[in-house]
Amino acid sequence: MNESFTEKFRGRHALISGGLGFIGSNLARALTEAGARVTIVDCELDGSGANSANLAGLEGRIELIRADLRDTGRISPVLGDVNFVFHLAAQTGHMDSMRDPQRDLTNNALGTAALLDACRNSCPRAMWVFASTRQLYGPPRALPVAEEHPLQPPDVNAVGKLCAEELLGVYMRVYGLNAVSLRLTNTYGPGMRVRDARQMFLGLWIGNVLRSRPITVYGDGLQRRDLVFVDDVVEAFMVCADEKLRGRTFNVGSQETIDLRSLAELVRRLGASDSRVEFIDFPADRKAIDIGDYVGDYNSIRAATGWQARTPLERGLTTTIAYYRAQLAAYLEQS
Numbered sequence: 001m002n003e004s005f006t007e008k009f010r011g012r013h014a015l016i017s018g019g020l021g022f023i024g025s026n027l028a029r030a031l032t033e034a035g036a037r038v039t040i041v042d043c044e045l046d047g048s049g050a051n052s053a054n055l056a057g058l059e060g061r062i063e064l065i066r067a068d069l070r071d072t073g074r075i076s077p078v079l080g081d082v083n084f085v086f087h088l089a090a091q092t093g094h095m096d097s098m099r100d101p102q103r104d105l106t107n108n109a110l111g112t113a114a115l116l117d118a119c120r121n122s123c124p125r126a127m128w129v130f131a132s133t134r135q136l137y138g139p140p141r142a143l144p145v146a147e148e149h150p151l152q153p154p155d156v157n158a159v160g161k162l163c164a165e166e167l168l169g170v171y172m173r174v175y176g177l178n179a180v181s182l183r184l185t186n187t188y189g190p191g192m193r194v195r196d197a198r199q200m201f202l203g204l205w206i207g208n209v210l211r212s213r214p215i216t217v218y219g220d221g222l223q224r225r226d227l228v229f230v231d232d233v234v235e236a237f238m239v240c241a242d243e244k245l246r247g248r249t250f251n252v253g254s255q256e257t258i259d260l261r262s263l264a265e266l267v268r269r270l271g272a273s274d275s276r277v278e279f280i281d282f283p284a285d286r287k288a289i290d291i292g293d294y295v296g297d298y299n300s301i302r303a304a305t306g307w308q309a310r311t312p313l314e315r316g317l318t319t320t321i322a323y324y325r326a327q328l329a330a331y332l333e334q335s
């Protein structure tokens with residue numbers, strides 16, 4: 001554990017919304033290792049990455065409140081001495097958000113409003129780090145995409161995230177809240193949902209490779225991505241929990257890029273699998289919200305904090321596949 005993290009977090013109280021999920025649970029582990037007292041609020045949303053297997057080994061070391069963010073009566077009593085709020089709870093499915101926009105917006109935008117208001121009353125000085133998304137940019141006008149790129153949310157989920165970013169802005173200006181927003185690119189690693197592609201296609205690919213099922217790539221597979229390993233994302237959250245960065249918005253992702261065709265081959269090779277890679281036409285509903293190539297510009301966070309993604313893709317995928325080789329059953333049962 002990075003010594004500066006121990007200094008920063010030891011004995012401090014960190015609230016993680018969405019901490020049963022993929023990224024939140026990895027963050028909970030790292031914060032606990034750094035000596036923080038961690039409280040998780042999570043409602044185990046259907047179709048999300050919530051999974052008690054994600055917190056294996058942390059039982060008894062963290063407090064888990066199984067509640068919806070909007071149930072502030074359940075959450076407010078623990079907020080009094082909270083120093084850090086890591087807000088990751090969200091419905092994350094892009095297609096789900098198009099099928100049921102009200103569910104997505106109610107959950108994500110109103111959920112954020114509820115947590116903000118509860119914290120304004122109970123822990124107004126807490127430092128927030130919010131999990132936003134690169135999806136806000138929509139189809140890039142040019143690559144790489146820096147934070148100044150115009151925002152053109154391509155789907156309802158991104159609209160909800162933009163709304164949450166704007167709510168944070170209002171609470172900063174009006175109530176003096178301290179917050180940083182991190183616009184994450186595709187994140188992968190142990191704890192991700194592998195039962196289906198609701199969280200990300202790569203999870204489904206890994207789940208399929210380990211069961212010798214085909215991997216399906218939409219279109220020609222030449223779309224580029226800059227996937228980032230979860231440990232690097234967790235480090236970005238911990239680095240950015242810093243009042244000196246108040247009001248900043250940063251892209252978070254990796255310098256290493258790959259097209260999906262090559263990624264599918266890599267997953268198949270690392271999984272030592274006889275799975276086939278199949279190319280099919282983009283389903284029309286997915287094509288309508290697809291953003292094409294995405295490569296982020298990560299100079300801003302590096303200049304402000306020194307953070308940069310450090311895990312090479314092949315190493316991160318090897319770790320992830322090894323994890324699911326041992327744990328697959330617990331992740332196929334997920335609701």
Ligand SMILES: NC(=O)c1ccc[n+]([C@@H]2O[C@H](COP(=O)([O-])OP(=O)(O)OC[C@H]3O[C@@H](n4cnc5c(N)ncnc54)[C@H](O)[C@@H]3O)[C@@H](O)[C@H]2O)c1
Nearest residue numbers: 018021022023043044045048049050068069089090131187
């Ligand atoms: N994984 C990625 O590639 C990625 C990319 C961009 C942004 N993000 C953002 O990062 C955050 C974490 O993503 P993840 O991949 O870990 O997702 P996840 O689905 O694994 O975790 C989200 C967690 O939030 C919980 N949750 C959802 N709504 C809630 C509510 N109203 N009240 C309480 N709990 C609630 C779910 O039960 C789940 O455990 C999300 O906000 C997501 O939008 C993730």
